[in-house]
Each structure stands twice: as C-alpha cells, then as structure tokens.
Amino acid sequence: xxxxxxxxxxxxxxxxxxxxxxxxxxxxxxxxxxxxxxxxxxxxxxxxxxxxxxxxxxxxxxxxxxxxxxxxxxxxxxxxxxxxxxxxxxxxxxxxxxxxxxxxxxxxxxxxxxxxxxxxxxxxxxxxxxxxxxxxxxxxxxxxxxxxxxxxxxxxxxxxxxxxxxxxxxxxxxxxxxxxxxxxxxxxxxxxxxxxxxxxxxxxxxxxxxxxxxxxxxxxxxxxxxxxxxxxxxxxxxxxxxxxxxxxxxxxxxxxxxxxxxxxxxxxxxxxxxxxxxxxxxxxxxxxxxxxxxxxxxxxxxxxxxxxxxxxxxxxxxxxxxxxxxxxxxxxxxxxxxxxxxxxxxxxxxxxxxxxxxxxxxxxxxxxxxxxxxxxxxxxxxxxxxxxxxxxxxxxxxxxxxxxxxxxxxxxxxxxxxxxxxxxxxxxxxxxxxxxxxxxxxxxxxxxxxxxxxx
Numbered sequence: 350x351x352x353x354x355x356x357x358x359x360x361x362x363x364x365x366x367x368x369x370x371x372x373x374x375x376x377x378x379x380x381x382x383x384x385x386x387x388x389x390x391x392x393x394x395x396x397x398x399x400x401x402x403x404x405x406x407x408x409x410x411x412x413x414x415x416x417x418x419x420x421x422x423x424x425x426x427x428x429x430x431x432x433x434x435x436x437x438x439x440x441x442x443x444x445x446x447x448x449x450x451x452x453x454x455x456x457x458x459x460x461x462x463x464x465x466x467x468x469x470x471x472x473x474x475x476x477x478x479x480x481x482x483x484x485x486x487x488x489x490x491x492x493x494x495x496x497x498x499x500x501x502x503x504x505x506x507x508x509x510x511x512x513x514x515x516x517x518x519x520x521x522x523x524x525x526x527x528x529x530x531x532x533x534x535x536x537x538x539x540x541x542x543x544x545x546x547x548x549x550x551x552x553x554x555x556x557x558x559x560x561x562x563x564x565x566x567x568x569x570x571x572x573x574x575x576x577x578x579x580x581x582x583x584x585x586x587x588x589x590x591x592x593x594x595x596x597x598x599x600x601x602x603x604x605x606x607x608x609x610x611x612x613x614x615x616x617x618x619x620x621x622x623x624x625x626x627x628x629x630x631x632x633x634x635x636x637x638x639x640x641x642x643x644x645x646x647x648x649x650x651x652x653x654x655x656x657x658x659x660x661x662x663x664x665x666x667x668x669x670x671x672x673x674x675x676x677x678x679x680x681x682x683x684x685x686x687x688x689x690x691x692x693x694x695x696x697x698x699x700x701x702x703x704x705x706x707x708x709x710x711x712x713x714x715x716x717x718x719x720x721x722x723x724x725x726x727x728x729x730x731x732x733x734x735x736x737x738x739x740x741x742x743x744x745x746x747x748x749x750x751x752x753x754x755x756x757x758x759x760x761x762x763x764x765x766x767x768x769x770x771x772x773x774x775x776x777x778x779x780x781x782x783x784x785x786x787x788x789x790x791x792x793x794x795x796x797x798x799x800x801x802x803x804x
Contacts, residue, residue, distance in 0.1 A: 388707075391403075391705065391707075395705070400702070400705065401700055403705055404700040404701050404702045404704070404705045405689075405699070405700055406698055406699060406700055406701045408698075409696060409698045409699055412696075413694045413696055413744060413762060413764060414762075415693070415746070415757050415760070415762050416735065417733040417734060417735045417744075417746060418734065418735050418736045419669070419672045419673050419733065419734050419735075419736070420672070420732060420733035420746070421446070421672055421675050421676065421677045421732040421733065422446055422675055423442075423445070423446050423677065423730070423732050423748055424446075424449070424455075424456075425445070425456050425457075425458070426748070426749070426750070426752060426753045426758070426759030426760075427441075427442060427458055427461075427750045427752075428750060428751060428752035428753075429461070429532075429750045429751070430527075430531075430532035430533065430752075431532060431533045431534070431535070432503055432531065432532060432533070432534040433502065433503030433504055433534065434461055434465060434503050434505075434534070435681075435727050435728040435729065435750055436504070436505040436506050436507070436509065436510065436679075436681070436728040437461050437464055437465060437468070437505065437509075437510060438461055438728075438750035439679055439680075439681075439728040439729050439730050439748075439750060440507060440510035440679055440728075441458075441459040441461060441464075441510075441519075442677070442730045442748055442750065443677050443678075443679060443730055444459070444616060444617065444620075445457055445458065445459070446677075447616070447618075447620075448616050451616065451618075452595070452597060452603070453597040453598050453599065454595060454596075454597050454598065455598055457521065458521070458522045459519055459520070459521060459522060460519075460520045460521060460522045460523075460524055460525040460526070461522075461527070461531070462522075462525050462526065462527050462528065462531040462584055462585075463517075463519070463520045463524070463525040463587050463588075463609070464510070464513050464514070464517065464519070465503075465531055465584065466525075466580050466581075466584050466587050467513055467516070467517045467587065468505065468509065468513055468647050469501050469538075469541065469576075469580055470573065470576060470577060470580060471512075471513070471647045471648045471649075471651075472500070472501040472502075472647050473500065473501055473541065473545055473572075473573060473576045474569070474573055474648075474649060475644075475646070475647065475648065475649050476496060476500040476501065476545055476549070477545070477548060477549070477552055477569050477572060477573070478569075478649050479496045479644065480496065480548075480549040480552045480553055481552050481553075481556050481565060481569075483496065484552065484553040484556035484557050485556075485557070488553075491800070495799060495800055496549075497546060497549065499542065500541070500542045500545035500546060500549070501538055501541050501542060501545065502538055503534050503538065505647060506627075506654060506681065506728065506774065507625070507627055507679050507774075507776045508627070508645075508646065508651070508652050508653070508654050508655070509646065509647045509651075509654075511622045511623075511625075511651075511652070512646060512647055512648045512651030512652060513647065513648070514613060514622065515622065515651075516648060516651075517587075517609055517610075518608065518609030518610035518611075518612060518613035518614075519609060519612055519613040519616065519617075520587075520588060520591060520607075520609050520612055521593050521595075521612070523593060523594070523595070524588050524591040524593065525585065525587055525588060528583065528584055528585060530583035530584055531583075531584055537579075537580075537583050537584075540579065541576060541579060541580075544575065544576065544579070545572075545576070548572045551568070552565065552568070552569070552572075555568065587609075588609065589608065589609070590606065590607065590608045591606075591607055591608075591609075592604060592605070592606055592607075593605055593607055593612070624778055624779045624780070625679075625776050625777070625778055625779075626656075626657075626776065626777060626779060626782070626790060627654070627655070627656035627657075627774060627775065627776050628656055628657050628658075628659050628664055628667070628774075628775050628776075628777055628782075628786070629656040629657070629658050629659070629773060629774050629775070630658070630659060630660065630661050630664055630772060630773055631658050631718060631773065631803055632713075632714050632715040632718070633714075633715040633716075633718040633719050633802075633803065634658060635658070636658050636659055636660050637657075637658070637659065637785075637789060638657070638658055638789065638795060639655065639656075639657050639789050639790055639792050639793070639794040639795065640655060640656060640657075640658060640794050640795050640796075640797055641653050641654070641655040641794035641795070641796050641797065642654040642655070642796075642797050642798075642799055642801070642804050643796050643797065643798055643799055644799055645799050645804060654804075655794050656774070657786055657789050657790050659786065661768065661769050661772070663786075664772075664775055665742055665765075665768070667775070667777045667781045667782060668680075668731060668734065668745075668775060668777070669734055669736070669742065670781045671777060671778065671781050672731070672732065672733060672734050674781075676778065677730045677731060677732045677748065678730065678731040678775055678776055678777060679728065679730065679731075679774075679775070679776035680728070680729060680730070680731040680747070680772065680774060680775050680776070681725040681726075681727060681728040681729070681772075681773055681774040682725060682726070682727060682729070682763075682771050682772045682773060683723045683724060683725060683726050683727075683771040683773070684726055684727035684729075684761075684771075685726060685727075686723065686767075686770070686771050687699045687700055687767060687771075688761075690755060690756060692756075692757065693755075693756025693757030693758075693760055693761050693762055694757075694761075694762050694763070695761060695762070695763035695764070695767045695771070696763065696764045696766065696767050697764070697766045697767050697770055698766075714769070714770055714771075718802055718803055719802055720802070721802050723771065724773070724802065724803055724804075725773040725774055725803075728774075729747035729748060729749050729750065729761070730747065730748040731745065731746075731747060731775070732746055732747065732748045732760075733745060733746035734746075741765075742765045742768070743764070743765055744762055744763065744764050744765060745762070745763055745764075745765070745768060746760055746761065746762045746763070747760060747761040747762075747763070748760060749761050773803075
C-alpha cells in the first residue's frame, strides 16, 4: 500500500515538471515556419533593419495634428538629460507659467538639482531606517531584498515632490544649476547604493547585537554625513539662502534675497499642495477605491504614495475641466509604447508589429499591467485637449522634459485611443473632483506592497 501511495505521489510531482522540447515537438515547431516569399523577404529585412522602421504604419501618417481646442498657456521646454527625474521636472513645470506671469519674465526654470539632492539624501535616511526596522528578518526575506534592490534611485512621483517642497522649499535654477552628475545620474546612484548596502549590513549587525539605540542613531548620522559628502561633491551644496537676480520683460533688473522656504511661499502663493491629489487608471484592480503603496515615499516622516482608482471616462472629465481653466496636470504614462518620437505623436496605430511578425499581440491593459508588459514609465505635464463637436476628446498633449529637439518642439501629442491604453496617473485639484471621488479619497486606503507590478 505504501508503495502505491509513493508511486501516486511521484506521478503527481511529475505533473509539475516542466515539459521539455522533444525531437517530435521540435519537428512540429519547425514545420510551422513556412518559408514563403513574404517570410523570406521579411527575414532579410528584419536581419538588416530596425524593427520599428519596418513596422511603421504609413497609412497612419498625417492623421494626427498638433492643434487643440483648449491649451494651457505654457512656454519653454526643460531637459532632464540622462536622468530619471521626469517626475520632478513635470511637477515643477506645473508652476513655471505662474512664476513667469508673477515676475513678468519671458523664461524661468526651477532648480531640479536642488530637490534632487535632498531627494537622494532623504531616500538614504529612509533606507537606513528600513534596514534597522527589518533587522530581525533574514536577509533573504522578500521585504529586505526589496529594500536592498535599490536603496536610492531617480524614481518618484507626485507625493515625493510634495514631501520635498514642504520640507526644503524651492529655488530658481540660477541658485543651484545642473552638473554633469545631475544630468547623467547612473554613476552617482550606483556608488551611493554601494555605500548604502555596506552601511545596511552594519546597521543590521548593530540592531541584532542589541546595541544602544543612541549608538545606532549616532552611527546613522555618520553614514548620512558620508552620503551628504558624496552628493555635495557631485551636485554642489544646496543653498540655505540666495540672491535671485533676473531681467524682466521690461528689461528691468530685479534683485531680491530669499531662503528656499520664502521663495517657495512667494511663488506658490495661495496654492495648497494638499489640494492636488492623485487619481489613477489601473484596470487590473477594482475602481472607485482608495489605495496606498507601502513604504513608497522619500522622507521617513512624509506621506506614502496614495490615489483613487477610477475609470478613464471619469478621469477625462476632470482633466478637461482643469485644462479649460488654464491649469496643467501632472500625468504619467507608458511613453515608449507606439511613440513616433521624431514627429511627437503617440497613437495605437503608429506601428503594425503584428503584420511584421505574422503573430497576434492580444493583451488588454489590465493583462499588460499584471504581466509587467506595461506600466507607468514617464511623467509629464498634461497641457492640452482637442474635442469634437460633442465635446468628446480626440487627442491630448504633453509638455515633455526631453529638450526642444524631441517630438514636436518638445511636446508630445497623443490620441484619445492611446490615452485609454497607456495613461495611468494624474494629479488633479480637488475643486475639479466630484463629491463621490472626494468621499473615497477621505476613506482609509487599502495597502498595496511596493513590489506590486504597477509600481
């Protein structure tokens, strides 16, 4: 009897084994590759050319212009260079038009480098705190491995920006300009992470050996001092006060003393950052719910990323209302999908990869999110919408941060069909939201893990 049970168990285990490709299966697979004239021509073409150039859908050329019914009054294009600071550029870009109007200037840019310095320093502190708090878990634990995967990085979104501005203020670019390391961030973050992972091992050892908490706290300050040194050497030290001197449209030279906090207060005026809230379209989970992402923040005391998940048709109403009122929105998308960068157009029919390969690509938006095929990869300012006679959106436009040479003079236009498939996050003023959405936003959010495919 025991022998029979063992055999049944062995057979059950065998059903879990991966099926190998046998010679008979290989012959069947090979026979499916029909070498007809089209296949031979496409094989020759693909082996010698860029795939996207061959998949370019000529029938779609010229179907999308850059004219809009409603467009926010913006001018000038910023450039994040070789960095992942899009969320910071797009957040700051929301307030540039107001500053230019307030100070009667034809151009203006905030210092992204200033906030970037403190973003990395705060992320380093949060990482060390996480290492101390999780010291009792084995290093192989999923949460610990997640922390160690990327102690600091360029990534972020709206709530990270708010956490920084509330704490550190804002400065103009003249007060702290870009450096080679702020424009090309990979090596800086690489060495910061090397140092922080080393520090993490020491923090875990101190915690697990039951060292005096004051000793651990003092050691973390020493570690952060080294991180500060590395940041200052690469980015320069952030100003605690500065003189801003500029020439306005009347050619008058204006000069005034500021701290980062007083400059923030003056340029934001009556704007309350807490009135700007995130909504999102993620069809892989239920709509009309408030969600929070665990530990997704940059400051230890700051807010985590949280949002209300909504259908696209509801989100579009809020976006149109904001744009009509000359207010840009922070937004993020999967910018690499179906992008014709040279003309600045995103459309679901820009490229026909199915015809090139002769295979079907059939996942919907929810399935692409669940499998990691698609997700938010880039943040920009949403500034324009074109509507038809019935008021329905036809196309939209981003103010990008890839410089004026990318896209249509720095802007990207995308069709409403592309919006449905590849738009994800939006930051909208509460005054444009319905009572129902605000009620959900006030509810306690459901907590999501930071390694969720969407994040």
